[in-house]
Amino acid sequence: MxxxxxxxxxxxxxxxxxxxxxxxxxxxxxxxxxxxxxxxxxxxxxxxxxxxxxxxxxxxxxxxxxxxxxxxxxxxxxxxxxVTGEDTVPRGPLAALVGLLAGARRAPPERLPAVIAAASRALGLDVTVYLADDNQRLLMPFLTEEAAERVPLAIDITTAGSAYQHSGSVLTEEQDEPRLWMTLLNGDERLGVLELVPGSEADLRDPALRDQCRWLATLSGQLIASATRYGDGLDVVRRRHRRGPAAELLWQNLPPLTAATRTVVVAGGLEPAYDVRGAAFDYALSESTAWLAIFDAGRDTGSASLAVSTALAAYRSARREGLGLRGQEAAVDKALSARFGDAVPVRGTLAELNLADGGLRCLEAGREPPLVLGGGHGPSIMDEGCRPPFGEGSPARIATTWLRPGDLLVLHTEGLSGARAAGGERFAFADCVDQNRGQVLPETARRVLQAAKSHCGNTFSGDAVLLLARWSGPL
Missing domain, CATH: 1.10.533 (Death Domain, Fas)
Incomplete structure (x- = not known):
């Protein structure tokens, strides 16, 4: 100095x-x-x-x-x-971190891939950002000058897709050109992948460099998720078809598709991704409790998206006031009755999971009770808490049970479990969930929804919503 x-x-x-x-x-x-x-x-x-x-x-x-x-x-x-001399200019991981944070400040969303690429060069790497499309079938490249010739990659059949499916990384060496695919994460939510190609002095087999790539992907994912809230530049890369007003409203009301704490993981999704009209899910996680909910007003009325949004807002308001299932139920009933009367019935499920002991309380308004799947037992149906749709009828008896560590709680709409092929064959929903529950939870949700879409030829009679929660047991 x-x-x-x-x-x-x-x-x-x-x-x-x-x-x-x-x-x-x-x-x-x-x-x-x-x-x-x-x-x-x-x-x-x-x-x-x-x-x-x-x-x-x-x-x-x-x-x-x-x-x-x-x-x-x-x-x-x-x-x-x-004055700091040249010999103390940050290099390596520190330079990458400083470059990423400094470059992201006040950057519009569409500038972030270039910022990430510039920061990665401090690690001796060239990086391309791929974002998962809304259908979670393709990884869409964010095209920059350095990545002008990249093409979309199928999640189900490519190496990049394999990294995405497992929320991990895959190292390949093709024609003496090593390449690392690293999942782009916002917490536990998968946003896409990073393609990392080393320069002459970087070795992707170096464990220290692999760790640096992992935090680069995690921090980049958090910056991308944050930037998406104030601009459309990244969303247009992920969007492959037009969304109507109803679908736009419902997608904007959704929480992240995946979240986790030390004792529970939650993952959800919905189809048809670009034409959902009247269904949504919600959740909230704390140190002691996981709250989960789905709402379904069908696809047949023009007010379905507004009714579901009203139910979702009333539920969140009651939950954030500290009200339990009964208070949440009453708030949803009151809001729907005041706004729609009985013109737009809203079905759904409210659930409350105690993360200390696995105690589960549910009430279901409609026809699709929750499922519980475990390693040592077959699917069990919680159908004791059923009542008429929200806004109609009287409160239900709350169904209770106890989850065992590793058990999977499954909330869903009739549009998913009732999906049918052209010949009338019903989708084997419970079997499909059971066959895929060994995957990381967001991948389980993705595979079940993709299987249902394939089964019915993407012609759903109702909106297909899936919300999964896996309890790992008390700490």
Missing amino acids: TSLPAEEQRRIVAACFARTGLTLKQLWLRYFALGGDVGELELDAFLQGLTTLPRIQRDMVAHAVNERLDEVTGTRRAPYST
Whole structure:
């Protein structure tokens, strides 16, 4: 490190201050908030070169100027008294982390793949971002100048898809060109994959580098998920067909498709992805409890999406007020009755799982009671808590049972379990879930929905919604 002469620092700081648009008083207030201890007149004299300030005070003035420059231009120009030499410029993992975080700040969503690619070069890697399409059948490349010739990759038959299915990584070496496929994660939710190709000095077989690639994928996934909330640039890559207003409304009301705590994993999905009209799911996880819900108003009325959105909002409001199943049920009934009367029946299921002991309480309004599947027993149906659709009839008796560690709770709509082939053959829903429950939970949900879609030729008589929860047992 080298020291910048005091007068040289003062001259550059004063020039930078002139570009901030701040008045002297505004600059002094910022400087004072940082801990500065000279008055406004002394600060003015310093900027004009009439007096000097101690090193720490000069650096506080520089920092106050830089904060404003960050707000205005995103570029820091005012120097500090100590200049970092080239030998201490961050390299490797630190440079990648700094590059990723700094590059993502104020970046529009569509810029993030380029930011991720630039950060990865500090690890000696070239990276391409692939995002899963809304149907979870293809991995769509985000095309940049470096990845202009990439094509979509099928999840079910490619190496990249294998990494996505298992929420892990796959290393390949084809024609002496190693390549690592790493799942792009937001927590436990799969967003896509990263394709990582090493430069001349990087070795993808190095365990330390593999760990760095894993946190790169995780942090990149979190940045992408965050950016998707304030722009459409990434969503248009994932979207392969038009969504109507009803589907757009329902998708925007969904929570992430996957979430987890130390004792429970939740995963869901719905079909037809681009034409869902009147069904949705919701959940909330805490240290002690998992709350789950599905709502289904059918596909036959123009108000179905509004009715389901009303039920979902009433349920969330009651849940967030700390109300239990009875309070949630009453809130949904009241909201639907006030808005729709009995014109739009909404079926669904409300469930509450105690994560300390596996105690499960459910009530079901309609015709599709929850299933419980376990390793040592066949499917069991919780059909004791059935009542008429929400907004109609009287409260149901709450069904109770106890889950064993590893048990899978299955909530679903009739559109899924009642899917039929062209010849009338009904989809073997429970068997399909049972056959695929050895996968990571979001993959179980994906495979069941894909199987139902194939069975009925993507011609669902009702919206197909699936919500799974696996309890691993108490800590």
